[in-house]
Amino acid sequence: MSDSKKGKRPLVADRRYASKPAKPTASKAKKPVRKRKASPRKKGGLLMRALRWVLRLVWVITWRVSAVAVLVLALAVGYFWTTLPNVTQLLDGRARGSVTLLDQEGKVYAWRGDQFGGAVTAQSVSKDLKNAVVATEDKRFYRHFGVSPRGIASAVRINLSEGRGALQGHGGSTITQQTAKLLCLGVEYDPSEWKSEAAYVADCRRGSLQRKAKEAIYALAMEVKYSKDEILSIYLNRAYMGGGAYGAEAAAQRYFGKPASALSAAEGAMIAGLLTAPSRMAPTSDLKRSQDRAATVLRLMGEQGYLSDADVAQAQQNPATLSSAARRKAGGYFADWVMSTGPEFFTRNTTEDVVIRTTLDQRLQRAAEEALIDVFENKVRKGSKAQAAIVVMGADGAVRAMVGGRETRVSGVFNRAIQAERQTGSAFKPFVYAAALELGYSPLDTVDDSPMTINIPGSGPWSPRNYTNDYKGRVTLTDALKDSLNIPAVKISESVGRDLVRRVASDFGIESDLAAGPALALGASESTLLEMTGAYAGILNGGSSVTPYGLVDLRLKGDAEPLMGSGGGIGERVIQDGAAAQLIWMMEKVVSQGTGQRAKFGGREIAGKTGTTQAARDAWFIGFTADYVAGVWMGYDDNTPLTGVTGGGLPAEIWRETMLRVHDGLPARPLPMRPPEGATRTAPAPTQRTEPPRTTEGIIEFLIRDILGGGAPNPDNTNRYPSGSDR
Incomplete structure (x- = not known):
């Protein structure tokens, strides 16, 4: 049995791979090794690695700088946020008071000083007035965060195309930015620091790059502090609307003899049209020009879906007209004379809202003028x-x-x-x-x-x-x-x-x-x-x-007893x-x-x-x-x-x-x-x-x-x- 097993191969698998060659002996001569040239693919890899390194460096610098900038911006916004008062404190921003003159029957016939008819809100004014202001001044008001890069870019393009400086002319400001400017970025008028109120206003309206940047930050703080309607309410109350009227209520009373809540589409469009140039566009200065501007505002309201085509046509065909008191050019000579006879601190330089009852008979006044x-x-x-x-x-x-x-x-x-x-x-x-x-x-x-x-x-x-x-x-x-x-x-x-x-x-x-x-x-x-x-x-x-x-007699507005x-x-x-x-x-x-x-x-x-x-x-x-x-x-x-x-x-x-x-x-x-x-x-x-x-x-x-x-x-x-x- 044992003899029969001799010469047989073992039961293992054959080697699939050849044995490693034996190491050469020291006596054998070594062949020289030839160096290979670097391939173009290897060179490209080096450039890519260098580019990636540069990009990583830029990214690191950028996000860190951006983080610092965002932090600084947040701190600036936060600072202004802490300085912003309650919204009700910002509605009446006049430095002077007003004088309302009544005729012998107790009817208003003239105004003097800075008129403020009373605080209104975005909800209390006429819907047509609110829509007209948004359509004219800032159609994306309810969608942006206080600053509109698109609006700024468009304004810069228009200014340059018209041969002006980038920041001269159109400002591309949102309603929020305009409100910030009306608030003078939180700086209140102090007679001891300014030569005049006019100098104060001129400084508030400066258009430098630094001023624009500060205005944008202040606008962002307002967006954080207030709701959109609150910002619009401040704007509607503080904006100058010509004829000595500050705010929508004063303008509505001044031009139409009615509250801002009762304005029609044509009347709301006329008031909204004043915001671009209140003194020049005031209907008491040039009614035809004011009506033409209102027609443009009505067209914009139609294009933005606030009015139907029929409503636009109706309002344009029946433009707003002035009240009888407004047509009389604020009382004319008689009102000027009465103002000159009263005490200066209650008439020409009043800081209070004053009501003066006069002897004027408007029927007789018309008789004299017509004669x-x-x-x-x-x-x-x-x-x-x-x-x-x-x-x-x-x-x-x-x-x-x-x-x-x-x-x-x-x-x-x-x-x-x-x-x-x-x-x-x-x-x-x-x-x-x-x-x-x-x-x-x-x-x-x-x-x-x-x-x-x-x-x-x-x-x-x-x-x-x-x-x-x-x-x-x-x-x-x-x-x-x-x-x-x-x-x-x-x-x-x-x-x-x-x-x-x-x-x-x-x-x-x-x-x-x-x-x-x-x-x-x-x-x-x-x-x-x-x-x-x-x-x-x-x-x-x-x-x-x-x-x-x-x-x-003369009395403070709201008082029952006259002062004189x-x-x-x-x-x-x-x-x-x-x-x-x-x-x-x-x-x-x-x-x-x-x-x-x-x-x-x-x-x-x-x-x-x-x-x-x-x-x-x-x-x-x-x-x-x-x-x-x-x-x-x-x-x-x-x-x-x-x-x-x-x-x-x-x-x-x-x-x-x-x-x-x-x-x-x-x-x-x-x-x-x-x-x-x-x-x-x-x-x-x-x-x-x-x-x-x-x-x-x-x-x-x-x-x-x-x-x-x-x-x-x-x-x-x-x-x-x-x-x-x-x-």
């Missing part, structure tokens, strides 16, 4: 630069209407009714006759209308003349006033004493310096239309002085009521029979006086009915003589057209006049006075004259007296 326009359009040559002014008041001095020039719908301009001091001419003569009547003269007393010469010390002889250059001989005082004769007026003035005439005029309210010489009687002194009209009101009320006034009342009204008696009644009778003859006949209307009893100064530089008519006193002045601002105009001409016609409208619907009432008794006596010549005046002051004056030898107590040394009569 002035009518006469200048139909009876004054085209291109004439002549001006006119009108004042209408009651016998107690309450001013009901005032027009200070031909441009009636203006404010903040030269007011000829209160600022122009002009020679009064024969409109002054009633005060001469008032002094005479107070001394006991009768309207039927006579005076000699014949040539006269007065030697004025230091000036030489002065010889007044009548307008017609003729003389009527002996005339009554009534006829002398009716026909506006100069020589009788001078003789009466010299007879009763210039000082008494001056005192009577001054007590009636003529506050200007009155001439000291004999030309005082001919209106050589200057006065304003308001003063003269107020003085005539004193004649109508029975001889008591009046202080013209327009302010009835009227500073005007009836004052002390100047002449007795009997003398006043006789003077009214004389002045009635001026209108019914004399130089003022063109003022007659409607068969009413009217009293008044014409006045034309030397060379017709000024023409006046002042008169009254039993209900109202009105004064009219006409002339050139540069003192150029009028051509063919006297007080009994165009001024009397303006007066008639005014009072005709003023008295529309009023029953006719008789004047409080008293005819004189039939006795007649002759007024003594000024150098032949034989009896003392009948007042204590007159007796003293007489004695002084007697001691001085009859000379004029206060001669005028200028020798600039009118020599021609003025009618």
Whole structure:
């Protein structure tokens, strides 16, 4: 058995691989090893590794720098976030207060100062206003995070294409950024740090790169602090919307006389259109331009789905129009005058919201404006630069209407009714006759209308003349006033004493310096239309002085009790009521029979006086009915003589057209006049006075004259007296 196993192969698997070659012995020579060249693939690998290393380095630097930048940005945003107050504290950002003026019926007719109608929210205003603002100012407002890179890039592109700097012109600011700018990035106005509020605002609106960056950070903080609607609410309350209106509520009241919650699509679009250029686009400045801008806003609202095509067409075809108060240009001359009569810290420089009730009657104001326009359009040559002014008041001095020039719908301009001091001419003569009547003269007393010469010390002889250059001989005082004769007026003035005439005029309210010489009687002194009209009101009320006034009371908004009342009204008696009644009778003859006949209307009893100064530089008519006193002045601002105009001409016609409208619907009432008794006596010549005046002051004056030898107590040394009569 054992023999049979010999020679057999073992039961193992055959080697699949050859045995490793034996290591060469040391005796064998080594073959040289050839170096291989690097392949292009190996070179590419090295470049890729280098590039990857560079990219990794850039990435490491970038994300670290970015992380630092984000951290700094977060800290900056966080800092501003901590400084932001509650949203309600940011709604009213005015530095000044407002003044609201009410007419005699309690209706608003004018505004002054920075108007803030009250806080509104994005939810409380009209939906159309809210949508119009978003569509116009920032259509992605509810989608961005406070800053719009797309908007900034677009603005830069537009600026560069229009040849401006990248940050000049369009800013690409979101509503949030605009609100940040309105808040001046949290810097409040401090009068001690800024030269003026204008300088503060200019600094807030700077457009430098640094300022833009800070504005963006502040906007981000606002987005974190407030909701979108809260940001929009701040914007709607603080944005300036022209006409002194800050915020949507003030603008709605200012232009349309309604709350912001009641605005239509056309009205909301007009207010939204103001945001780009509020002063230039304000409808009170240029209604047509404002309506055109509103049409563009309506189109944008339609394109963005806020309005249907039909709604857009309807609103564009029926554009918004101004309220009656807004059309009156914020009260014009009357409001300006009232503002000038109140205390400055409650009117021009108020920090409070003030309400002033005034004497204005808007119906009468329209009457005066329409009358002035009518006469200048139909009876004054085209291109004439002549001006006119009108004042209408009651016998107690309450001013009901005032027009200070031909441009009636203006404010903040030269007011000829209160600022122009002009020679009064024969409109002054009633005060001469008032002094005479107070001394006991009768309207039927006579005076000699014949040539006269007065030697004025230091000036030489002065010889007044009548307008017609003729003389009527002996005339009554009534006829002398009716026909506006100069020589009788001078003789009466010299007879009763210039000082008494001056005192009577001054007590009636003529506050200007009155001439000291004999030309005082001919209106050589200057006065304003308001003063003269107020003085005539004193004649109508029975001889008591009046202080013209327009302010009835002043109170802080929301308060029931006024802080101050009227500073005007009836004052002390100047002449007795009997003398006043006789003077009214004389002045009635001026209108019914004399130089003022063109003022007659409607068969009413009217009293008044014409006045034309030397060379017709000024023409006046002042008169009254039993209900109202009105004064009219006409002339050139540069003192150029009028051509063919006297007080009994165009001024009397303006007066008639005014009072005709003023008295529309009023029953006719008789004047409080008293005819004189039939006795007649002759007024003594000024150098032949034989009896003392009948007042204590007159007796003293007489004695002084007697001691001085009859000379004029206060001669005028200028020798600039009118020599021609003025009618």
